Amino acid sequence: MEATQLANDGEPDAEKAFFVADLGQVYKQHQRWVSRLPEITPYYAVKCNPDPYVLRLLASLGAGFDCASNGEISQVLNIGGIDPSRIIFANPCKANSFIRNAGKMGVDVMTFDNADELYKVARTHPRAKLVLRILTDDSKSLCQLGLKYGAPMGTVPALVAKAKELGLDVVGVSFHVGSGCYDPSVYSDAILRAREAFDIAERAGYEFSLLDVGGGFEDDLFERAAEVLMEAIEEHFPDRKDRNIRVIAEPGRFYVSKAFSLAANIIARRAPISDSGAEVASTRRSDQPSVMYYINDGVYGAFNCILFDHQVVHPYVLSMNGSFHVPSSEPVCTSSIWGPTCDSIDCVCSKTELPIGLRVGDWLGFDNMGAYTICAATQFNGFQLSKVVYTLGAGVVAGEVRNKLVGFAALQKRS
Numbered sequence: 001m002e003a004t005q006l007a008n009d010g011e012p013d014a015e016k017a018f019f020v021a022d023l024g025q026v027y028k029q030h031q032r033w034v035s036r037l038p039e040i041t042p043y044y045a046v047k048c049n050p051d052p053y054v055l056r057l058l059a060s061l062g063a064g065f066d067c068a069s070n071g072e073i074s075q076v077l078n079i080g081g082i083d084p085s086r087i088i089f090a091n092p093c094k095a096n097s098f099i100r101n102a103g104k105m106g107v108d109v110m111t112f113d114n115a116d117e118l119y120k121v122a123r124t125h126p127r128a129k130l131v132l133r134i135l136t137d138d139s140k141s142l143c144q145l146g147l148k149y150g151a152p153m154g155t156v157p158a159l160v161a162k163a164k165e166l167g168l169d170v171v172g173v174s175f176h177v178g179s180g181c182y183d184p185s186v187y188s189d190a191i192l193r194a195r196e197a198f199d200i201a202e203r204a205g206y207e208f209s210l211l212d213v214g215g216g217f218e219d220d221l222f223e224r225a226a227e228v229l230m231e232a233i234e235e236h237f238p239d240r241k242d243r244n245i246r247v248i249a250e251p252g253r254f255y256v257s258k259a260f261s262l263a264a265n266i267i268a269r270r271a272p273i274s275d276s277g278a279e280v281a282s283t284r285r286s287d288q289p290s291v292m293y294y295i296n297d298g299v300y301g302a303f304n305c306i307l308f309d310h311q312v313v314h315p316y317v318l319s320m321n322g323s324f325h326v327p328s329s330e331p332v333c334t335s336s337i338w339g340p341t342c343d344s345i346d347c348v349c350s351k352t353e354l355p356i357g358l359r360v361g362d363w364l365g366f367d368n369m370g371a372y373t374i375c376a377a378t379q380f381n382g383f384q385l386s387k388v389v390y391t392l393g394a395g396v397v398a399g400e401v402r403n404k405l406v407g408f409a410a411l412q413k414r415s
Contacts, residue, residue, distance in 0.1 A: 001319075001322070003015045003016070003265065004322070004361055007361070013384070015267070015296065015361070016265075016296060016386065016387070017262060017263060017265060017295065017296045017297040017301075017302070017386045018262070018263055018386050018387050018388070018389055019260050019261065019262050019263075019369065019386055019387070019388040019389065020260070020261050020262075020263065020388075020389050020390075020391060021051065021053070021054070021259055021260050021370070021388050021389070021390050021391065022259050022260075022391050022392075022393055023053060023054070023057055023259070023390060023391065023392055023393065023401050023405075024393015024397040024398055024401050025258055025259035025393065026054055026057055026058070026255055026256060026259045027057065027061070027393065027400060027404070028393075028397060029219075029254060029255050029258075029259070030042070030058070030061050030063070030255070032222065033251070033254070036222065036223060036226035036227075037226050037230065037249070039230075039233075039247055040213065040229075040247045040248060041062075041063070041064060041246070041247070041249070042058075042063045042248070042249055042250075042251050042255075043063065043064035043065055043066045043086075043087075043090075043212075043248050043249065043250050044058050044063050044064070044065050044066065044250075044251065044252065044255060045066045045215055045250045045251065045252030046066060046067050046068070046072045046076060047068050047072065047252065047372075047375060048252030048253055048255075048256060048371050048372060048375065049252070049256045049260070049370055049371060049373070049374055049375055050072065050075055050374075050375055051374065051388065052075075052079065053390055053405070054255070054256060054259075055075070055076060055079055056079060056405060056408055056409075057404060057405060057408075058255070059081065059082050059086075059408060060404040060405060060407060060408035060411075061404065063086075064086040064087065064088065064248065065082070065086060065087050065088075066087075066088055066090045066215075066250040066252075067087055067088070067089055067090065067091075067107075068089075069091065069098065070097075070098050070101050070102065073089065073102060073105060073107055074105075077105060080412040081408060081411045081412040083106075084106030084107045084108075085109075088109045088110065088111070088131070088212070088248070088250075089107050089109065089111070090110070090131075090133075090174070090212075091110075091111065092111045092112050092113040092114070092117060092133045092149050092150075093113075093114070093117060094110070094120070096120050096123070096124050099120055099121055099124045099125045100124040100125060102125065102128075103124065103125035103127070108125075108127060108128050109128075109171070109210075110125075110128055110129075111130070111132070111133045111174055111212075112130055112131070112132060112133065112159075113132070113133045113134075113135075113149055113151040113159075114151065114159075115158070115159060115162050118130075118162055118163050118166055118168060119166070121168060122166040122167070122168060126167070128168070128169070129169050129170075129210075130163065130168055130169060130171065131170070131171060131172045131173065131210060131212055132151060132156065132159060132160070132170060132172070132173050132174070132201075133149060133150055133173075133174045133175065133176070134150055134151050134153060134173055134175050134193055134194065135149075135150030135151060135152045135153070135175075136150065136175045136176070136177055136189065136190040136193055137177070137189055137190070138176070138177050138178030138186070138216075139178075139186075143179035143180055143309065145176050145178055145179065149176070150175065150176070153193055153196060153197070156196075156197050156200050156201075157200050157204070160201045160204040160206060161204055163206075164204055164205055164206070170201065170206055171208060171209055171210050172208045172209060172210025172211055172212060172245075172246075173197045173198060173201075173208060173210070173211060174211075174212030174213075174214060175193065175194060175212070175213065176214035176215055176216065176250070177190055177216040179215060179216060179252070179253070180216065180218060180253065180310070182218060182221065184221055184224045184225035184227075184228045184229075185228060187213070187225060187228045187229045187232055188228055188232045190214075190232075191213070191229070191233055191235075191236050191237075192232070192236055194211060194213075194236070195236040195237065198211075207243075208245070209244055209245055209246060210245070210246050210248070211233075211237065211240075211245055211246070211247045211248075212247075212248050212249070212250065213229060213233075213247065213248070213249045213250075214249065214250050215249065215250040215251050215252055215253075215254075217249075217251045217253075218253070218254070219253075219254060219257060219258060222254060233247065252371060253370070253371035253372070256370035256371055257368050257369075257370045257371040258367070258368055258370065259370045260369045260370030260373070261365060261367050261368075261369055262365070262366045262369040262373075262386065263318055263363055263364075263365055264295040264296055264297045264363065264364050264365075264366065265295060265296050265361070265362075265363055265364075266293050266294070266295055266358060266359070266360055266362050266363070266364065267294050267295060267296050267340060267360065268293075268360060269291065269292070269293055269294065269358070269359065269360050270291070270292040270294075271290065271291045271292075272290060288334070289334045289335050289336040289350075289351055290333050290334055290335070291333055291334075291335040291354070291356070291358075292335070293337050293338065293354070293358065293364075294338045294339070294340060295337060295338070295339065295340065295348065295364060296340050296383070297339060297340070297348075297383075297386050298338065298340055298341055298346040298348055298383075299345065299347070299348065300339065300341050300343070300346060300377070300378050300380040300381070300383070301339065301377045301378065301383060301386060302369060302373045302374065302377055302386050303339065303348050303373070304372075304376045304377055304378070305369075305371070305372050305373050305376075306348065307345075308372060308376055309371070311368075313348060313349060313366050313368075313369075314349075314352070314366070314367070315348075315349055315352055315354065315364045315365070315366055316364065316365050316366075316367075317354065317355060317358065317363075317364060318362075318363035318364060318365040319362055320355060320357060320358055320362045321357065321359065321362070326355060330355040330356075330357060331355070331356045331357075332353045332356060333353070333354070333356045334351060334352075335351075335352055335354045336349060336350055336351060336352070337349040337352065340381070340383055341380055341381040341383065342381060343380075343381075374388075
């Protein structure tokens with residue numbers, strides 16, 4: 001409502017799209033994680049959403065961080081109060097300068113999946129604690145990572161032998177079943193392969209102490225995934241406590257997907273008109289949209305998740321004609337939603353049902369916008385990134401989140 005008034009007063013970009021971040025949701029997801037996977041320390045995948053308040057909250061909750069670049073490592077350490085030992089440099093193929101700089105910043109734990117990486121580490125950061133990333137079945141995930149990363153099991157003996165020859169400290173195994181895993185049963189086979197890698201390394205003279213089970217955790221399937229994972233770990237690593245084997249994971253979207261929503265303003269509209277100039281948009285369901293809406297964020301911005309993360313978004317009306325209440329009896333028509341750029345691929349939703357009464361200035365909402373949205377947004381065509389408005393949730397959770405953030409801020413001052 002304020003944006004509408006500011007726009008009427010001539011304020012530039014007053015109706016700018018914006019995120020709302022519910023930090024209380026992040027907190028609840030962490031409690032859910034601890035409840036189901038108490039033995040596994042989460043190392044949040046910073047690439048998923050590097051929001052500074054999400055990082056602060058997770059740091060205050062004892063999480064570690066999975067970083068893929070020097071930039072992400074710096075972003076985490078620059079917050080203050082986070083020890084470098086809480087970071088894993090989980091990119092198996094790194095530039096020499098990145099490896100060297102990670103060592104300078106005190107980040108020692110890093111992954112590899114090939115012999116060339118071993119030579120680079122030996123030259124630039126020989127005290128590193130290396131984690132062998134193995135290839136696992138990721139065919140049941142939205143984003144398959146095995147096309148790019150992961151050592152096939154047949155190469156594991158040669159890799160650990162080369163690491164031993166170079167005098168490098170390999171401390172464990174990691175894997176990733178793919179981002180957005182929709183079949184948690186794949187964790188069983190992945191843990192079996194990890195056990196085989198542990199045994200191969202032991203024969204080569206190593207005693208591994210770290211198991212990294214990666215990411216892929218989907219919100220709706222989390223409880224099932226946790227059950228499968230813990231059953232497999234119990235079966236293949238029953239001696240993990242006696243051998244002081246630490247287990248970590250790299251969840252990303254699990255923590256933030258539902259915590260962020262986006263509000264976007266309808267900045268333009270195209271509807272058919274009759275010869276008399278009256279609009280003739282039909283309320284009949286149709287395969288072809290009769291109304292096109294243009295909003296002030298798109299696939300070059302927050303909705304890049306449509307292109308890069310295979311997501312399908314579902315718009316709903318936030319406000320219409322100055323009211324937050326939209327009667328259920330309001331007639332709808334088949335519509336399409338487009339982003340603000342001049343590129344024709346900037347389509348947010350090719351077909352959806354929206355009230356026929358929507359006009360320029362009304363607002364649409366989009367839920368589940370926290371994962372792989374902000375992090376990959378661009379400023380193509382000169383459109384600015386959507387800003388974030390923060391909330392703490394409601395009730396007891398809000399107080400707990402506030403206390404955690406205040407406590408962490410006090411820790412930062414002391415450090």
